[in-house]
Amino acid sequence: MTHDIRxxxxxxxxxxxxxxxxxxxxxxxxxxxxxAPKPATLLNVSYDPTRExxxxxxxxxxxxxxxxxxxxxxxxxxxxxxGKQARSVIDGLQADIVTxxxxxxxxxxxxxxKLLPANWQSRLPQNSAPYTSTIVLLVRKGxxxxxxxxxxxxxxxxxxxxxxxxxxxxxxxxxxxAWAWALKxxxxxxxxxxxxxxxxxxxxxxxxxxxxxxxxxxxQRGVGDVFLSWENEAFLSNEEFGPKFDIVYPSLSILxxxxxxxxxxxxxxxxxxxxxxxxxNFLYSPLAQDLTGxxxxxxxxxxAQAKYAGKFKKIPLVTIDDTFGGWTKAQKTxxxxxxxxxxxxxx
Amino acid sequence: xxxxxxxHLPGWAPLIVLLAVAGMIALVVLPLAMVFVQALGNxxxxxxxxxxxxxxxxxxxxxxxxxxxSVPLNAIFGLAAAWAVxxxxxxxxxxxxxLIDLPFSISPVISGLVWVLLFGAQGFFGAALDAMGIKVIFxxxxxxxxxxxxxxxxxxxxxxxxxxxxxxxxxxxxxxxGASGWSTFFRVTLPNVKWALLYGVLLCNARAMxxxxxxxxxxxxxxxxxxxxxxxxxxxxxxxxxxGAFAVATLLAGLGLLTLVAKSLLEWRFxxxxxxxxxx
Numbered sequence: 001m002t003h004d005i006r007x008x009x010x011x012x013x014x015x016x017x018x019x020x021x022x023x024x025x026x027x028x029x030x031x032x033x034x035x036a037p038k039p040a041t042l043l044n045v046s047y048d049p050t051r052e053x054x055x056x057x058x059x060x061x062x063x064x065x066x067x068x069x070x071x072x073x074x075x076x077x078x079x080x081x082x083g084k085q086a087r088s089v090i091d092g093l094q095a096d097i098v099t100x101x102x103x104x105x106x107x108x109x110x111x112x113x114k115l116l117p118a119n120w121q122s123r124l125p126q127n128s129a130p131y132t133s134t135i136v137l138l139v140r141k142g143x144x145x146x147x148x149x150x151x152x153x154x155x156x157x158x159x160x161x162x163x164x165x166x167x168x169x170x171x172x173x174x175x176x177x178a179w180a181w182a183l184k185x186x187x188x189x190x191x192x193x194x195x196x197x198x199x200x201x202x203x204x205x206x207x208x209x210x211x212x213x214x215x216x217x218x219x220q221r222g223v224g225d226v227f228l229s230w231e232n233e234a235f236l237s238n239e240e241f242g243p244k245f246d247i248v249y250p251s252l253s254i255l256x257x258x259x260x261x262x263x264x265x266x267x268x269x270x271x272x273x274x275x276x277x278x279x280x281n282f283l284y285s286p287l288a289q290d291l292t293g294x295x296x297x298x299x300x301x302x303x304a305q306a307k308y309a310g311k312f313k314k315i316p317l318v319t320i321d322d323t324f325g326g327w328t329k330a331q332k333t334x335x336x337x338x339x340x341x342x343x344x345x346x347x
Numbered sequence: 348x349x350x351x352x353x354x355h356l357p358g359w360a361p362l363i364v365l366l367a368v369a370g371m372i373a374l375v376v377l378p379l380a381m382v383f384v385q386a387l388g389n390x391x392x393x394x395x396x397x398x399x400x401x402x403x404x405x406x407x408x409x410x411x412x413x414x415x416x417s418v419p420l421n422a423i424f425g426l427a428a429a430w431a432v433x434x435x436x437x438x439x440x441x442x443x444x445x446l447i448d449l450p451f452s453i454s455p456v457i458s459g460l461v462w463v464l465l466f467g468a469q470g471f472f473g474a475a476l477d478a479m480g481i482k483v484i485f486x487x488x489x490x491x492x493x494x495x496x497x498x499x500x501x502x503x504x505x506x507x508x509x510x511x512x513x514x515x516x517x518x519x520x521x522x523x524x525g526a527s528g529w530s531t532f533f534r535v536t537l538p539n540v541k542w543a544l545l546y547g548v549l550l551c552n553a554r555a556m557x558x559x560x561x562x563x564x565x566x567x568x569x570x571x572x573x574x575x576x577x578x579x580x581x582x583x584x585x586x587x588x589x590x591g592a593f594a595v596a597t598l599l600a601g602l603g604l605l606t607l608v609a610k611s612l613l614e615w616r617f618x619x620x621x622x623x624x625x626x627x
Contacts, residue, residue: 043569048585051585051586052586076569076570076571076572077569077570078567078568078569078570079568079582079585080568088485088567090468090469091463091467091468091469091470091484091485092466092467092468092469092473092477092482092484092485093484093485093567094482094485112469113468113469210585212585213585216584216585216587220589240587241587
């Protein structure tokens with residue numbers, strides 16, 4: 001019996017996004033046949049700006065799961081800088097699911113703690129990233145410094161706010177987006193990109209540990225002229241703080257794919273695999289896809305993409321694979337101890 | 348002996364007093380007042396809003412549980428340690444004294460991190476604990492361990508100077524008159540130090556409920572599960588619920604002020620007795 005459910009949700013996992021929904025329905029139906037299920041909990045360890053998104057998705061999934069299986073589900077959340085959260089899971093935080101800012105942080109969990117297989121990212125469609133985002137420039141209302149593109153950030157007197165790339169996933173996307181822009185300029189080279197990044201970080205007065213701390217610094221405390229921001233966080237800032245900011249889309253940015261994964265060793269021990277896999281499949285469902293668009297993430301599903309098409313500006317986006325040779329290489333080159341960031345950043 | 352009141356104060360003395368008062372207002376009173384002002388930013392409704400959330404109540408409950416376990420443990424430890432170092436001479440006594448003070452001198456982050464290094468999944472005992480299915484870090488156990496370490500010196504530090512001053516004569520007398528060890532402890536030692544002990548417990552409790560750094564490291568930040576009040580303030584702040592964050596901070600500040608009031612009351616009500624015990 002258990003084997004059948006496992007088999008079904010596996011198939012859902014391997015199938016495309018469109019297949020995922022029905023597979024969970026079938027899995028859920030079978031679980032119900034086992035008799036009155038005991039209430040269960042699920043822990044989703046996530047990165048900083050997903051708080052509002054998962055609050056809503058958790059409620060939707062708990063409702064969905066209750067209807068399908070009769071089982072009451074409590075989904076617990078933990079949020080923080082992506083790198084820090086990965087470290088907590090490695091140190092034993094019992095995450096059934098990790099939904100982090102970038103693949104490298106889940107790679108770390110796979111490598112250092114062996115809690116999930118190295119090929120985790122191929123288990124779900126679209127690099128296991130049910131939504132994407134990008135990096136934009138958030139400026140104060142009316143754009144007083146006329147910031148139009150990455151190059152404007154190093155003008156004299158401009159203060160740039162970004163979190164610390166050592167602890168924050170968003171900050172690593174920020175850094176790589178800026179690097180990619182410099183690299184793709186006429187006559188660009190890795191050396192010129194490094195020089196640009198070095199100059200850029202001389203304009204950064206404060207490095208917070210996570211995207212949330214940074215935005216609070218920029219929006220609440222009024223420090224800095226430009227905030228390098230997740231696109232979703234930039235949209236949210238105007239909701240939370242009133243229309244005090246303008247979003248500037250640079251000429252080029254990066255496709256940020258925040259991936260999700262089931263933590264195999266933990267779900268097997270806690271016997272929550274079916275629920276956890278169902279949760280991740282649910283993220284690809286039309287309902288959850290619509291919620292990602294509502295919370296300013298770029299949805300993957302065709303239906304939600306069409307609905308939110310006008311909201312997200314189409315700009316050229318490089319990817320971590322085509323420009324940086326994948327996360328492992330990017331991490332080693334730029335963010336590991338002794339990497340480029342350590343070389344260029346002198347507080 | 349000259350009483351302080353009879354000292355002749357130099358002419359510039361009021362200036363010093365003024366400076367001290369201004370410093371206190373700028374560094375203590377103003378920030379504290381700011382907490383209350385911010386909390387009332389949306390009126391009384393805003394102040395009460397976070398207390399309608401179950402997550403806030405579970406944070407309050409957890410904070411009380413953690414303090415409720417840590418403080419008695421440290422009261423017992425503090426008494427035992429103070430008694431040991433003031434009544435006996437033994438090898439390693441100064442080392443023990445230094446160890447008691449250690450949590451004061453190391454960063455709270457370290458006080459949290461040591462437990463992760465010991466009991467975390469990759470830690471020294473990680474594999475063994477994992478095999479037994481025991482979880483320490485990111486559970487209430489971890490929070491208690493971090494809090495106990497942070498608040499360890501408070502009771503002992505209050506008791507040691509007093510017990511040193513009092514000396515062991517009364518206890519020795521009780522023993523010579525045939526009192527048993529326990530009876531000596533409950534009839535002589537404990538009554539002699541009761542006010543200092545209570546004072547230490549109050550300080551210890553205030554710190555246990557207010558600690559942020561050490562518990563942040565071992566918490567895992569799971570809402571409704573391993574989130575104490577100070578951590579809940581951070582969560583609310585990070586969710587742009589600034590009024591909510593300051594409202595919960597008001598509760599924490601209020602608890603701190605209550606501690607202060609209780610301490611002052613104790614000093615006022617029992618000043619005679621305190622002086623008496625110190626006179627020995």
